[in-house]
Amino acid sequence: MKWSYIGAIIIGIYFLFPLYVLFLLAFNQPDYTLLARYPTLIPVSITINNLAVSLQGTAFIDPLIKSLETATLVGIITLILGIPAGYGLSRLPRGLAYPILVLLLVTNMMPAIVIGIPIAVEFIKLHLFETVEGLALAQTLITLPLATFILQGTFSSIPGDLENQARIDGAGLIRRLFSILLPIAAPGIAAAFLISWMFSWDEFTYAILLIPFHSTLPVTIYSDVTRGNLLAGVAFSLVFTLPVIVLTLALQKYLRGEYLAGGIKG
Amino acid sequence: MKWTPFLLVIPAVGYIIGFSFFPTIDAVYLSFQDPHGGLSLHNYQELAYFNIGGSVLDTVLVTVGALAIQLGLGFVVASVLSREFFGKKAVSTITIIPMGVATVVAAITFSFIFETSGGYANTILHSLFGANVDWYSTSLSSLLVVMLADSWKNTPIVSLILLAGMSSIPKELYYSASIDGAGPLRRFLYITLPNLRSFIGVALILRGVQEFNIFALPLILIGDHPPLLTTLVYNLYTTTFPEVGLALAAATVLLGFILVFMGVVIKLTGGRSS
Numbered sequence A: 001m002k003w004s005y006i007g008a009i010i011i012g013i014y015f016l017f018p019l020y021v022l023f024l025l026a027f028n029q030p031d032y033t034l035l036a037r038y039p040t041l042i043p044v045s046i047t048i049n050n051l052a053v054s055l056q057g058t059a060f061i062d063p064l065i066k067s068l069e070t071a072t073l074v075g076i077i078t079l080i081l082g083i084p085a086g087y088g089l090s091r092l093p094r095g096l097a098y099p100i101l102v103l104l105l106v107t108n109m110m111p112a113i114v115i116g117i118p119i120a121v122e123f124i125k126l127h128l129f130e131t132v133e134g135l136a137l138a139q140t141l142i143t144l145p146l147a148t149f150i151l152q153g154t155f156s157s158i159p160g161d162l163e164n165q166a167r168i169d170g171a172g173l174i175r176r177l178f179s180i181l182l183p184i185a186a187p188g189i190a191a192a193f194l195i196s197w198m199f200s201w202d203e204f205t206y207a208i209l210l211i212p213f214h215s216t217l218p219v220t221i222y223s224d225v226t227r228g229n230l231l232a233g234v235a236f237s238l239v240f241t242l243p244v245i246v247l248t249l250a251l252q253k254y255l256r257g258e259y260l261a262g263g264i265k266g
Numbered sequence B: 001m002k003w004t005p006f007l008l009v010i011p012a013v014g015y016i017i018g019f020s021f022f023p024t025i026d027a028v029y030l031s032f033q034d035p036h037g038g039l040s041l042h043n044y045q046e047l048a049y050f051n052i053g054g055s056v057l058d059t060v061l062v063t064v065g066a067l068a069i070q071l072g073l074g075f076v077v078a079s080v081l082s083r084e085f086f087g088k089k090a091v092s093t094i095t096i097i098p099m100g101v102a103t104v105v106a107a108i109t110f111s112f113i114f115e116t117s118g119g120y121a122n123t124i125l126h127s128l129f130g131a132n133v134d135w136y137s138t139s140l141s142s143l144l145v146v147m148l149a150d151s152w153k154n155t156p157i158v159s160l161i162l163l164a165g166m167s168s169i170p171k172e173l174y175y176s177a178s179i180d181g182a183g184p185l186r187r188f189l190y191i192t193l194p195n196l197r198s199f200i201g202v203a204l205i206l207r208g209v210q211e212f213n214i215f216a217l218p219l220i221l222i223g224d225h226p227p228l229l230t231t232l233v234y235n236l237y238t239t240t241f242p243e244v245g246l247a248l249a250a251a252t253v254l255l256g257f258i259l260v261f262m263g264v265v266i267k268l269t270g271g272r273s274s
Helices: A002-027 A050-053 A060-091 A094-107 A112-126 A131-157 A160-168 A173-202 A207-208 A215-228 A230-250 A259-266 B002-030 B042-050 B052-081 B088-100 B103-113 B120-129 B139-165 B171-178 B184-196 B196-212 B216-219 B230-238 B245-269
Strands: none
Touching: A002 A050, A002 A230, A002 B103, A002 B139, A050 A112, A060 A094, A060 A131, A060 A173, A060 A215, A060 A230, A060 B002, A094 A131, A094 A230, A094 A259, A112 A207, A112 B002, A112 B184, A112 B230, A131 A173, A131 A207, A131 B002, A160 A173, A160 A215, A173 A230, A173 B196, A207 A215, A207 A230, A207 B196, A207 B230, A215 A230, A215 B216, A215 B230, A230 B088, A230 B103, A259 B139, A259 B171, B002 B171, B042 B052, B042 B245, B052 B088, B052 B230, B052 B245, B088 B139, B103 B120, B103 B139, B139 B196, B139 B216, B171 B184, B184 B196, B196 B245, B230 B245
16 A cells, blocks of 8 residues: 555656656746756746747747647548558458468558658659648558557447348448447547547657658657757647647547457467 | 549558658668769768767667656556556656657757756756756767657656556456566566566567657767767768768668567567467
8 A cells, every 4th residue: 555655656747757858948937947057857837928929920820730730640640541440350260361461551651751751752643742631641551550450449339230230121232331239339430530640649650751841740849949048849749748748638548558458369 | 432542541551661761761872872872881881980880879879768767657657657656647748748848948958957057957057966966978968868858758758558458457467466476576576567568568669769769969069979879970970961861871881770679569469469
């Protein structure tokens, strides 16, 4: 009992301290943070001036919109490919479905930086370089296997009898899909969409290779910080992080080790 | 009718193969091309001038170090969360938060913590011991900063997997072991670890492959000195573009290490477990 609390306190400090630092940087006057020899560990001079200065103007709007567009597009492409695949896999015999899932998850492990360079060269020829559509197509590589896996699990949990009943009553595949399967699978579909959305929101490697100039938020934050524009980097980071933390907490029940472990364990 | 599920799977599989397999084969093939279009080891010989050996060593070091930290902390978090206590829900929520923080944001936050002058780590060290550390004075300590930042961001996923494993172990095993007089350490070594073998394997593969690919964190925290394989690839790519052969040769080396790593882990932790 006692050890649980000691462990819990250490864990709490470890996981929260960096966020606390981000908070201090964003809301303290720079004299006490960026410019200080030894920055203070307590909020001494709370101000929203940092954020106000950094977030005014349009420097921030363009990358934000690019990030939103890309993440939403990734979620949509993932579902368009992932829902049929997840359903198909759930109705295939296990001996066939399992190797296909493993194939999907293993290709997921190919390094982005290896795949990204030939894709960039190809995209320049196809005029997809520096476009949101091109980036979304590349990022879907990461999200599709995971989403397919989640959706396969969701569709598997729908009893086959329910579907057979509808089939006997004369409902075709499309009809069964919209009146039975999709409504029941809605939570799994939502989870697959949000997880894809979050992956894209965070993705850096494909973004810097495929949209290097007018990029998404992660790459913009990176170039702000390397150019010494530190306060802007911190302010953008905060805006960038808060919604995703909220999403993560909302998704907590889907972030389960069993999902991840089952994929390889089988 | 039997074919419908099969047809539904084809678009996704085709997409993954088209966008992942072909570019990978393309990358490996192009890396063996010399500037005149013939096949040769030209690019690989050239890599020797860019400290490829050092990058390989640093990459392996970061991978092993970060995996060790994440597994260690992951076990602590999972053991705490596998017990019942008041406030458990709050603690388990806190342990998930870093998953929602973008890698770039984690990198920037840690760069402020470990700044040589004006860093928060030095504030703490200074007020406790009056000491001041230059975190980037050696390549080992710079890499340690990268490992710490990476572990902060990625311990949650490791602890989720280990927790799933721990909750699958029957409680009776622990009861009978403690009746037989086994202490916490022996219970951990003889019950927890063997039963978690496949879960540890999953965590190692999932994280290990990402560790080899670690890119945004070192790029922001240390630039390309000391170089890792990914930052070397990126550096070669941006400096020699549109000639990408050299970058792809380094990328192929990275790919080789990842494939070997996956093979070793699958072999060690038993891919055919129940």
